[in-house]
Amino acid sequence: MTDLRPPFSAAVTGIGMVTAAGIGTAASWARILRGEATAAGEVPALAGTRADFGCQVPGFDPAAALGRRKAWRLDRSSQFALAAAAEALADSGLDPATWDGARVGVVIGSGIGGAATWEKQHHVLLDQGFDQVSPMLIPMLAVNMTAGYLAMECGARGPNFVVATACASGTTAIGTARELLRSGTCDVVLTGGTEACLIPSIMSGFSQMGALSGRRESPATASRPFDVDRDGFVPAEGAAVLVLERPEDVRARGGGVHALLSGYGASADAHHATAPDPEGRGAELALRTALADAGVAADEVGHVNAHGTATPLNDVTEARMLRRVLGDRPAVTSVKGVVGHSLGAAGAIEAAVTALTLEHRVVPPTANLESLDPAVELDVVAKAPRDLADGPAVSTSFGFGGQNAVLVFERA
Template structure:
């Protein structure tokens, strides 16, 4: 049965980012718009593995940002979430000391949770015995804890949970957050995604699958979405948090709106554990659902922030999907050429970038796009950021298990 509900806009009033492109929204946005890859020559935590490079957050000092005592009790993924949430809330202009916390929800996405804590404590178990395993292991590794800690920090007592839809997790979180606002359950939702999985076990797992780029001699050139020479993604870490409110509430308090989350679609491929449906049928269902939910047509879409992982199968399938549903009008980019693939946080980072693109009418370039795959028939932004006319933006996310999630963002 078709969704007959009227269109609904969720206003993005705050954005916070912690990415390999920089700590803070301004730093991340500027580096992404320059199109300079952030892939490090080597990631110390990955030393000795076959895939020992990635896109790490530079110079993140959790003790300085959160306080030493608090930082010690948090996995890196939760540290990122708290830092991004603090920036997003400050940007929104909301006063957490006076708001009705019962009407504030937190919905974050994460694919894996506290991977670094899990791996470190497993080493302790093997080397020193079970009596030396930290009593903080469970609250540090559990996938829901990032949302829980954000709520504790700002007194958000409404619905609180984490969505785990693999690499679509952050997008699923933002779409679900919008639905909470739409339902009337809450008045404010803190949403986004976080991930910190630059650890040997996780990266080695992706490497063994053949999902990662093998360009160890030139890591800065390794993530190259839609390029004919792409050979896999570059792993990354990071977080992005958005504050969502109803537009009428924002205007009543004199707040600023970056963009609107106007449409959301989700689906499953029901095809394969790790490979996308070669026809893109599940992804197409999610995209068409998001457009219908926003009350928009293909001609209304000015740009697409693609999932664009730099893997052979995903990029071809997604490019054909975009061409089939949206035609050749939208300007298409993938920010993973700059910031790598941060798994469950990727969709949130890309939603934040799409909101900024809508706000500034500027689409960042796809880094390392030297020779577009001739099988890709879409308008790819390369070399430099491109100004675009007013119009809506689409943000695609796809994940293992056949997870598909799509957001449509419009001007505020």
Template sequence: MADSTGSFDAAITGIGMVTAAGVGAGPAWDRIRAPEGTAATRVPALTGTPADIGCWIPSFDAARSIGRRKAWRLDRSSQFAIAAAAEAVADCGLDSSSWDGTRVAVVIGSGIGGAASWEKQHHVLLDEGPLKVSPMLIPMLAVNMSAGYVAMEHRARGPNFVTATACASGTTAIGTARELLRQGVCDVVITGGTEACLIPSIITGFSQMGALSERRSDPTAASRPFDADRDGFVPAEGAAVIVLERAEDARARGAHVYAHISGYGASADAHHATAPEPEGAGAELALRAALKDADIAPDAVDHVNAHGTSTPLNDEMEAKLIRRVLGDRPAVTSVKGVVGHSLGAAGAIEAAITAMTIDKGLIPPTANLDSLDPAIELDVVAKAARPAKVEVAVSNSFGFGGQNAVLLLTRS
């Protein structure tokens, strides 16, 4: 068993992504670092609903990515997870056909799971009767199955589970994965987040609560984190998966390390079901916990990949939090200006982009930021990517129920 106290670096050695900005980590990074506005458009599945725009991924071909036989029996959220995990494992340079699977864990975050399959089969039940409902309905909809299927693909027989902390799920998964490594219960963790619920019931629910942008006549301009004219988030689907190893193990085999996960913090607002605590008191607990875990001072943070949802309440709260704890030094960005808000996958996508930011020395801009809200007193990167040597970065995630999770990443 490894020592579970003191500082601990988990090395990110593989990255895989499926996003509206691109299928694959490379294409996604290229679009995010040079945005042309949000990758949002009309979503055919949402036609006739009060909110018919989103960041969906029409270019994702499940049959080509994971095989037709597998694709037909999996929910889209599991398809994304499998595709992203395959890229991440290939990228890390380990061979899952020969590794000791008993020492490999899988931890995936998902806020809603297989809701699309559930909604589709409910219509089948009502329209065609119970005998027409798919016998695969339960494994399609169960939230744990994305982790289960990834494990089957890669012979990963260690701890296997899904974290569900709403829009913080992907971040919670990565933080939890790091703890498994720290505690010595595994040597490799395939971790990240996935979500695929651009479906009428879910999106109408968000619309009814007033969380979504009303800028439906101009979808590409709808997600605008920290902008004075922001009016709600743009829903998205997607996944990101990373491979984590102990830093010393990665060094020993000469692996490319994008960045280290050096700190993690989590907390609850205990305030409101959907609204953040206005001053960010709960989120501050998570941020300070991540700093303490990494033994890094607040003034050492160079960059913040913000939760930055483009909602009035979240962005104002988060800006106050960053200013209060980290000051005005860090360069701040939100990738949701490009990829929208993919709920349980968001934190994983943002952690992956933060790692690539550190690795490539380039901070992506916040898309659609035309006029910074005067109440947001931060250095928010806009218009163009900013070259920077980022030694320490923070990635924030917050979710309904007052769920807060923060990762602290450092240069390898």
């Protein structure tokens, strides 16, 4: 598939992160760059289930971050997004008090939405009766509300929506946000992904599918992307928000740029509800579309921030596809060895890390990678960070339903 439109790059001018590696971009980036063992441990809410560990955001205080009155009205997923967006806006140097809100859009990705609120209120319904269910249930659980609350927070009156493409949601959101700039619809877009569903119902579902790691005796080393002994993903929560603008607008106001988002591709496997196409044909289509959109040749790519979930099937399928399209030149990493798999937020967190990788010219290592699977014929960075070679970087995301999304970033 060839994109005949002229090349277009969006400038990443702000980054905000709330992850299991830390609250804030600096804390998250520092731990990811060190490649520390997964920030995983027992999750109290999951006690008594077979899926009782995951990667929680450490020490997140919503009242301190957002104010007590605001925080109690929001599901945890929206709390994360608002905190990340506040950091991203401050980082960008933009002042919502002075912008034209009609030209500012919000596009957020979330796979599941306010599931924690839904589960809690379902127990209230069963235990206490229908008249005790919170009147805030619907605005807290509805998947679109995170974008709505972000708009209210900063007066963004342009296009406003949430996309749900499973574990590709954050990536899909960022690619879609870029299109709002390219089309001239918006001048600024806040975009990214959020997820907070470390709750018994959702995690039991993943466990029953056999998708989760069973290493309960060693949660910190359970997430092992591309390792020969990987046995499933470690679930996580978190959020990342990017501020996107046109490069010429940033130059005109004297702003800074972390990286340029120059390509986006999306596709469907049309194959299976949960398993990837064994040949990776849908993923390959998304990657080739993103490269064509960016005007980048496959042999120019210097780095891949891989989806790398540590599931037996996904990692090999992705690795073979990457080798087929890009060869063995790019330095490949997966941050899920540190932050776990945050579902709809994963692609946004990984996009933020990809932008920081280009900015700082260093590739974070894949944590917990002790013995590379022989079927993974890629240059996977492990043990220690590595200086980044020249060339654009690619961030890949894939999700249930055969959802595929790929972003191409370049140095500013």
